[in-house]
Amino acid sequence: MSGGIREQFEIDLQSIDDQLVEMTRLVGSAMARSTTALLDADLPLAESVIAADEQVDALHHDLEERALVLIARQSPVATDLRTLIAALRMSADLERMGDLARHVSKLARLRYPNSAVPAELRSYIVEMGHIAERLVLKTGTIIANRDLKAAEELEADDDEMDRIHREMFAKLLAPDWKHGVETAVDITLLSRYYERYGDHAVGVCRRVVFLVTGDHAAAHGEPVSDQL
């Protein structure tokens, strides 16, 4: 590429990175608001998350189009191409995170005016919500700054998410469970939504680690949590 084209290409790549960071902000906000809507049985808040997911979908489709146009016009090779393909996949992960946040809000809406979460499990959901916020904040930092240290911390946060996921299951299956089947089903799904949200954040970050280090195993390793 000539200097001017190269310069424009760098600007285009940066703009795609910025859009990915913006997507982390939106799906982070969506999950934070979903957690509140769930715990407070706040119907308008749940509705607003469900409606706002369109924005994330639109950003995802816009990013896909822009990346494809760049690939087609510039015929990038090696690192540039890998960066664009990685961006496409990160965008797909982020879009899915938005869906999962919306699923939480849909469950809040379904159980309104009750809360789907019994009092004794609220602290678990609060904690999963906090971890989700930390995960997605770090994901934004990792995309923006190629920050490998943050990527390591993020894996530890996700381990913590998995630990709570397992604890919730233990609670459901304990002989003294007294909240009935409907609540057990709700909690099963909710816990899985948060856990999958964490897995997709890990997926995004491993893509970045791969771009920086070329460590393919890190990029493709299955999250430990993606098991029953």
Add this chain to the structure above:
Amino acid sequence: MSGGIREQFEIDLQSIDDQLVEMTRLVGSAMARSTTALLDADLPLAESVIAADEQVDALHHDLEERALVLIARQSPVATDLRTLIAALRMSADLERMGDLARHVSKLARLRYPNSAVPAELRSYIVEMGHIAERLVLKTGTIIANRDLKAAEELEADDDEMDRIHREMFAKLLAPDWKHGVETAVDITLLSRYYERYGDHAVGVCRRVVFLVTGDHAAAHGEPVSDQL
């Protein structure tokens, strides 16, 4: 591209299509065997599905590498580029379908020597297994032959999967449910695995429809079932 290069490129594209079809065969077999392992509490069969998922993962990573090398070397534009990007995404969907089949086998293993499925729900799981087989067979045909008619039928099959998914939930939540919380949690997860498996098959087929017709809405529309 010159004639010879074009010819080689067509061969490479065909080989990628063949690999996608091979992946549909593997993830179809995995789900069929998982369903049997689950219903018969067949531990060796479950273990074999869990072990065999590596093959699908390996095909997925191999396809990714080959598509990236093709994009990098040939700098394809327009239709060829879209075909390769679509293949990358279809491969990711198929890899995920393999994971979901493995999840079913893991649950079969977890409950061995019992079956996770109570007698009165066996017919639902049998039916979901059959639909999964039909879906993945059609997915293979659609990839191989760009068969839009089969793509329409596949959407109808997936609607049927969603109907059974909802019926299972209704069963769980009925006042006369007598199988306890653990079974309710198992059935919740199982039903969701089958339903998501169907969604990913729909995702693959919409990519093909998009390649043939350019109908972006069809490619990006969210499966109706991907809701609580």
